[in-house]
Structures are given as C-alpha cells and as structure tokens.
Amino acid sequence: MTDSTKMNGFGVTNLVLPNGPEKKAQTGTFTVKAGLAQMAKGGIIMDVTTPEEARIAEEAGACAVMALERVPADIRRDGGVARMSDPQMIKEIMAAVTIPVMAKSRIGHFAEAQILEALGVDMVDESEVLTPADEIHHINKHNFKVPFVCGARDLGEALRRIAEGAAMIRTKGLAGTGDVAEAVRHARTINKQIKIAQALDPDELFNYAKELQVPIELLQKTAELGRLPVVNFAAGGIATPADVSLMMQLGVDGVFVGSGIFKSSNPQERAVAMAQAVTHYKDANKLGEISSNLGKAMVGIPRNDALADGGNSYGWSVKGDKSKIWNATLGDPEKLVKAV
Amino acid sequence: METMPPSGNGSTDVAITIGILEIQGAFLEHRVALTNASQLLGNNVKLQITDVRTPDDIKEEIDGLIIPGGESTTISIYLRRNGLEQPLKQWIQTERHVTWGTCAGMILLSKMTDNQKIGGQTSLAIMDTEVSRNYFGRQVQSFEADIRIKDEQLKEIIQNDTFPGIFIRAPAIVKTLNEEVSILATVPDQISNTDVIVAAKQGNVISTAFHPELTEDCSWHLYFLRHVINNKI
Numbered sequence: 001m002t003d004s005t006k007m008n009g010f011g012v013t014n015l016v017l018p019n020g021p022e023k024k025a026q027t028g029t030f031t032v033k034a035g036l037a038q039m040a041k042g043g044i045i046m047d048v049t050t051p052e053e054a055r056i057a058e059e060a061g062a063c064a065v066m067a068l069e070r071v072p073a074d075i076r077r078d079g080g081v082a083r084m085s086d087p088q089m090i091k092e093i094m095a096a097v098t099i100p101v102m103a104k105s106r107i108g109h110f111a112e113a114q115i116l117e118a119l120g121v122d123m124v125d126e127s128e129v130l131t132p133a134d135e136i137h138h139i140n141k142h143n144f145k146v147p148f149v150c151g152a153r154d155l156g157e158a159l160r161r162i163a164e165g166a167a168m169i170r171t172k173g174l175a176g177t178g179d180v181a182e183a184v185r186h187a188r189t190i191n192k193q194i195k196i197a198q199a200l201d202p203d204e205l206f207n208y209a210k211e212l213q214v215p216i217e218l219l220q221k222t223a224e225l226g227r228l229p230v231v232n233f234a235a236g237g238i239a240t241p242a243d244v245s246l247m248m249q250l251g252v253d254g255v256f257v258g259s260g261i262f263k264s265s266n267p268q269e270r271a272v273a274m275a276q277a278v279t280h281y282k283d284a285n286k287l288g289e290i291s292s293n294l295g296k297a298m299v300g301i302p303r304n305d306a307l308a309d310g311g312n313s314y315g316w317s318v319k320g321d322k323s324k325i326w327n328a329t330l331g332d333p334e335k336l337v338k339a340v
Numbered sequence: 341m342e343t344m345p346p347s348g349n350g351s352t353d354v355a356i357t358i359g360i361l362e363i364q365g366a367f368l369e370h371r372v373a374l375t376n377a378s379q380l381l382g383n384n385v386k387l388q389i390t391d392v393r394t395p396d397d398i399k400e401e402i403d404g405l406i407i408p409g410g411e412s413t414t415i416s417i418y419l420r421r422n423g424l425e426q427p428l429k430q431w432i433q434t435e436r437h438v439t440w441g442t443c444a445g446m447i448l449l450s451k452m453t454d455n456q457k458i459g460g461q462t463s464l465a466i467m468d469t470e471v472s473r474n475y476f477g478r479q480v481q482s483f484e485a486d487i488r489i490k491d492e493q494l495k496e497i498i499q500n501d502t503f504p505g506i507f508i509r510a511p512a513i514v515k516t517l518n519e520e521v522s523i524l525a526t527v528p529d530q531i532s533n534t535d536v537i538v539a540a541k542q543g544n545v546i547s548t549a550f551h552p553e554l555t556e557d558c559s560w561h562l563y564f565l566r567h568v569i570n571n572k573i
Contacts, residue, residue, distance in 0.1 A: 022502055025485035025530050032482045035508040035554055039410050039443070042364040058457060061421070063364055063414045098457040099411050100479060100509065122479035122509070145480045272421075279363055279393060279418065 028145030030167065036100065036123060036147050037168035037231035040064055040254055044244070044278045045233070046271065047071050047258040049089075051096035057261070060271035064100040064122070066256065067093040072129045072176030073259035073298065076306070082130040084112040087119055094120065102149070108134020110143075117146040123168070125149050129175045129258075141165030151235065153186045155193035158228055159214035169228055171252070173236015174307075176259050178300030180237045180246065187234055187250045197223040227251070239264070239297045241277035241290055248281035265295035355386040356568050359402040361428075362391040363418045365410020365444060369553040370561075374406075377561035385569065398427045404568035405431065409443030409508070409551055412473065416448060416461045429464050438544045438568045439466070446547035447471055447511050454514070467542045468518030475512035475536070475549075482508045487525045487538055487550065494524060497566075498559040505538065505550035512549050513537035524548075544571065 026032075043063025048054040049071060057065045069085040070078065084105050094101045100122035105112035107126055112133075116124050126139055128151050138161065141148040147167035152158035158169045171190070173183030193212070197219055200208055205223060209216040221229045234247035235256035244255050257274055264270045273290040280286040358374055360367045371389055378387035392398055392405070407415075419425045432439045432449075441449040448464050450471040476483065487505035489495050494503075505527055516523070516537070524539035524546070538549040544567065552560035 022488075023484070023486040023504065025483040025527075027481060027483045029484050031506055031554065032484055032508060035506055035551060036479050036482065038366045038369065038554065039508055040364075041366060041368070041410070042362065043410065043414060058413060059417065059459075061414050061417045063411045098455065098473065099413050117480065120478050120480060147479065275414075275418075276421070 030165075033145075033147035033167035034230055037149070040100070040168075040233075041231055042278060043254045044275050045102065045254070045256045046261055046274075047256075048093060049262070051092050053262055053267075054093045054097045054101075056268055056271055058097045058099050060268070061275035062099060062271070063254070064102055065093065065097060066102045066104065066125060066258075067121075068104055071259040071262060073178075073263050074176075075129060076176040076301070082106075084109070084116065084130070087115060090116070090119055090121060104130055105139070106130040107132040108137050108139060110139045113139050113144060113146075113148075117144055121146065123147050123149055126166075127151065128172055138164050141167075149233070152190065154189045154212075155197070155222070155228075156212035156214055158190060158232070159212065159218045159222065162218055162228070162230055163215050166230065168231045168233065170233040170235040170256055171247075173234065173238070174303055175236045176301075177237050177303060177306045178239040178260060178263075178298045179303040179306070180239070180243045181303045183234050183236045183238060183247060184250065186236075187247060187252055190228070190232070191251060194222055194226065194228070198226055237303075239300065240294075241273045241287055244274055244277040245281040245284075245287055248278065254278060260298050263298035270294050270297075353384045353386060354569055354573060355388070356403045356565070356572060357388045357390060357401060358565075358568065359390050359392045359397070359399075359405045361405065361407045361415075361445075362393055363410070363415050365408040365415070366442075366551065366553055367391070367406075367408045369551075370406050370408050370442075373553045373558045373561045374565070377558040377565055380558070380562055381565060381569075385565075387565070395423050395427045398424070398431050400431075400434075402431070402437070403572055404438040404440070404564065406564075407439065407441040407445030407448055408553070409445060412444035412447040412511075413457050413461055415444055416463060419448075419464075420462050425462060425464065429466070432464065432466055432545065435544070436571050438546070438564065438571055440546040440548070440564045442548050442551055442553065443508065443510055446513075446549050447473055449545060449547050450513075451517065452515075466545055467540070467547060468516065468521055469513045469540060469542075469547070470515040470517060471511050472514045473511050474509050475514070476507055476510055479509055482510070485527055487527045488535070489525050491522070491524045491541075493566075494559070494563055497563050498557070503552075503559065504555050504557065506554045507538075507550050510538070510549045513540055513547075516540065518542065 045064045046057040046062045047066045067090045075082045102123040103121045104125045104127040142165035149168040150161035150166040151172035171183045171186035209219045233254045234252040239260040450469045451465045452470040455473040486502040521542045526535040
C-alpha cells in the first residue's frame with residue numbers, strides 16, 4: 001500500500017483504525033537488531049576458528065558462534081596487531097552451521113564492519129580483543145543494518161555504546177586469561193551503578209548522567225528498568241561451568257566463552273558442559289554433575305600477571321600505557337583528571 | 341458469551357497456570373507480556389507462571405505452555421539431552437493443554453522442516469505444517485512489517501486487520517499438510533509478491549513465526565490466554 005500520504009489529520013489514530021495504512025517491511029531497525037540479542041538470551045556464544053570447531057559448538061548447544069582466526073589466548077601470546085579475520089574463513093563457518101555467526105571488527109574500524117556486514121554475518125563484535133583502529137571514536141553503529149555487541153567495564157561505557165547504536169553489551173573481562181575476576185568486577189560495577197541510579201532522585205540523575213558521561217534518556221531508562229536497556233552478556237576469562245553459573249547469578253543474560261573451550265584438554269565435553277551450565281545455572285547439584293571429569297580447563301594466566309606488564313595487555317598494548325582503551329572510550333583523559 | 345472469561349465484576353474465579361520453556365531465548369519477555377495480558381482479563385483470572393527446564397517441571401496441572409524463540413537448533417539439542425522431548429510431546433498432545441510456539445517454537449512444533457543443521461535436528465513434530473527455517477534470510481534481512489490477520493477472533497482482540505510483526509531470522513510456513521491447520525496471519529513477501537503464512541493453529545496448538553513478545557501490544561498473549569481459559573472452564 002502506498003497511500004500513507006492520504007493521512008487525514010487523524011493520522012495518529014490510524015494505529016487502531018481497521019485497514020489503516022499497512023507498514024511495509026523495514027530491515028535493520030533497532031528493534032530487529034536488539035531482537036537478535038534477545039533471542040540469544042540464556043545462551044552461550046563460543047569462539048571458533050574453523051568450521052569443525054563451529055560444528056562442535058553447534059552440537060554442544062551454543063546459540064551462536066564467534067568466527068575468528070585466533071582465540072584471545074593466542075592473540076595474547078603472539079602479540080602483534082590483531083585484525084578482522086579472513087572473510088573466506090568466516091564464510092566457511094557461516095556455511096557450516098545454522099546458528100547465528102558473529103565476527104569481530106577492531107574498535108572504530110568501520111570499514112572492517114562494513115565488510116562483515118556485506119559478508120552477511122549476523123552480528124559484529126566491536127572488540128577490544130583486537131587492536132583498536134581508532135583511539136578516540138567507536139563505530140557509529142546506527143549506520144549499519146547488522147547489529148553490534150560492544151564491551152563495557154562500567155555503566156558509563158555500556159550506555160555510551162548503546163547511544164552509538166550497540167544492540168547488545170558484554171562485560172569486557174580479561175579475554176584469553178581464564179581468570180574470571182575482571183568479568184566479575186565489570187558485572188558488579190554495572191549492577192552497582194544501576195542501583196545507584198535507581199536510588200537517586202530524578203533531579204539528581206542529571207548530575208549522575210554527567211558523571212557517567214552518558215545521555216540522560218538512557219540513564220533514566222536504565223533506572224526505570226533496573227537493568228541495561230539491551231541484552232547484557234558476560235565475557236572475558238570464563239573457563240568452567242562454575243564460572244558460567246557465577247556470572248549468570250550476577251544477573252547477566254548469557255555468556256561468551258572465548259579461549260575457555262578450545263584451549264582446554266577436552267573441548268567437546270567442555271562445550272557441552274558449559275552450554276548445560278547456562279540453563280542450569282541455579283542448580284548446584286546439576287552443576288556438580290556436569291563439571292565432573294571434564295579434564296583440564298584452559299591454562300590460566302592470573303589477572304595480576306596478565307596486567308603486570310602494563311595496561312590491558314592483549315599483546316598489542318604499549319607497555320606502561322594503562323589507559324589505552326579508557327582513552328578510546330572517554331575522550332580526552334586530561335580533562336577528566338582536571339574535572340576530578 | 342459463556343465461553344469468554346467474565347470480565348469486571350463477574351463472580352467465577354479462574355486460576356490458570358502457564359509454563360514457559362525456559363531453555364534459551366526471549367522467555368522473560370513472554371513472562372512480562374503474559375502478566376500484562378492477564379491484567380486486561382480482569383481480577384477474576386488468577387495467573388501463575390512457572391518455568392519449565394527439566395522433565396519434572398512438565399506437570400499435568402499446567403494449562404498452557406509457551407515455547408519461546410531462541411535458536412531452534414540449540415533448544416532441540418537441549419530437549420533431547422535432558423530427556424524433555426517425550427514428556428513434552430505427551431503433554432502437548434493432551435486434549436486440554438494449549439501450546440504456543442514463537443519462532444524457534446514454530447520450527448520445533450512443525451512435522452516437517454527445511455534448512456536444518458547438518459545431521460538434522462529433532463523436533464516435537466506436532467503440527468501438520470512444512471516450515472522453512474530462516475525463510476526470510478539471515479539477520480541483515482530480519483525485518484519489521486505489518487502482518488495481515490486472517491482470524492476473526494484475533495481481529496476482534498487486536499481491533500485491527502494488521503499487527504506489527506517482528507521477524508528475527510524468522511521461519512515461515514511454506515505448506516499446510518492438513519485441513520485442520522487454520523491460517524491466523526500472513527505477511528506479504530516483498531520479492532515474490534505472495535502472501536506467506538506466519539501464524540497458524542491446529543487444535544490447541546498455535547505457532548507464530550514473528551515475536552509478539554517483543555512488542556508492547558499483548559493481543560496475541562490475550563488470545564492465547566483466552567484459549568487456555570476456554571479449555572479450562
């Protein structure tokens with residue numbers, strides 16, 4: 001129907017009038033983008049590097065896979081610049097499974113994201129695990145039809161990413177370490193800040209929005225809902241079914257597991273156990289069962305060791321520069337220091 | 341109007357229990373929409389919502405069940421691994437029980453499915469329909485569009501001939517295999533310019549390819565609850 005122009009001044013009420021102008025199909029709306037994340041809730045998303053691994057993940061019950069050339073543990077070990085994966089490899093993984101396939105672009109690298117969108121991936125992870133391409137700006141995710149997931153360490157980062165169009169948030173954690181401590185910190189920080197926002201008077205929220213450097217509307221929405229206004233997953237250092245349960249009990253909607261599965265001694269069984277853990281996260285008896293005889297978990301690098309040589313070292317970070325990602329997300333750090 | 345639940349100051353109280361299969365997907369959204377819909381039914385409808393995660397949760401006294409969207413592959417693997425498939429099938433086939441599957445739920449309820457994962461996937465195989473997974477394409481082709489309501493009772497509840505449909509990597513019914521299957525709604529396919537079936541009903545089983553739980557409008561949940569209540573009283 002093309003006669004939406006025939007609105008008669010009572011256009012608004014047409015919503016409830018029979019035979020009102022029919023809405024034509026619209027792709028790439030925020031509802032549709034956030035909707036994909038909503039369909040992933042209560043699920044586990046696994047990093048895979050080959051079609052075979054993707055099949056293992058699908059059979060284990062992953063609700064999506066993240067296609068990438070090197071898992072974070074290898075990126076951390078190898079160092080160098082980490083970039084978007086080979087499109088051919090991503091295509092092969094897309095052909096191998098029916099579940100959604102995600103892929104990572106560098107922070108701010110909108111050209112990589114455009115390529116991933118053209119490939120037809122189901123979601124793009126603008127990821128700090130890769131070397132940031134832009135130290136100031138993130139991708140304007142409103143310009144894309146493909147949904148984005150972005151990492152966050154606190155409510156400020158989360159809401160800024162949502163303002164840029166992210167349809168899903170995950171904790172940053174400390175990918176590739178097998179140490180869940182940072183993911184816990186980020187989830188708890190976000191929870192705490194949401195509780196603060198809820199406790200504040202509507203008049204005080206304006207100032208809190210200023211402190212967090214976020215749009216007031218998003219903060220108001222968050223306070224009203226008592227949770228992030230988009231789906232929120234845990235990521236970064238999750239290695240065991242117990243880690244999954246811990247994060248789920250901290251209130252996240254689902255989990256990403258990167259190196260934790262294919263860097264363990266028995267990926268197939270661990271993948272199944274981790275997938276089972278997301279649904280049975282409240283059932284300690286069941287968790288005990290599924291955690292039994294899984295073999296060795298991935299070799300972990302304790303958080304303090306991983307951070308010892310400076311910053312959020314993913315191999316790419318400059319020694320001593322402790323504010324690399326912080327710079328990219330908060331603008332000029334100088335101003336911040338003065339403001340405090 | 342004996343078959344309708346009394347609204348306002350009626351005298352009979354109805355207590356109904358709805359189970360939601362909480363394995364993976366938008367189950368919380370369904371919970372919210374059900375609660376909103378039950379408020380529209382008035383005070384004498386007492387709604388209880390219970391989560392279904394293990395075979396023990398599938399109880400005879402549950403009156404209605406929602407199988408939410410999520411990934412059909414993921415949910416079907418889970419059903420088999422946790423021994424839920426048979427008890428669930430039995431529960432659904434019990435005369436008085438009403439079942440509603442959205443998106444992945446539609447795929448699981450269908451007897452025939454195209455575009456399955458390698459090695460095939462299990463299904464509850466209840467409805468005489470042929471469903472095509474990801475009929476409209478991958479996520480970048482996911483869309484919002486008005487669907488055309490074909491069922492009179494739904495038109496009355498929605499108070500419109502159309503409803504805002506949200507389609508996320510959605511399936512569609514490409515063929516109905518039995519006259520008992522009635523078409524509830526269709527959406528115009530932009531490419532082939534034909535009407536595609538996106539909601540159907542067979543006996544007490546309803547399936548929708550789109551996600552009413554992602555919209556503010558809880559008409560479809562109201563429609564489902566009315567069925568449950570009618571079956572109960």
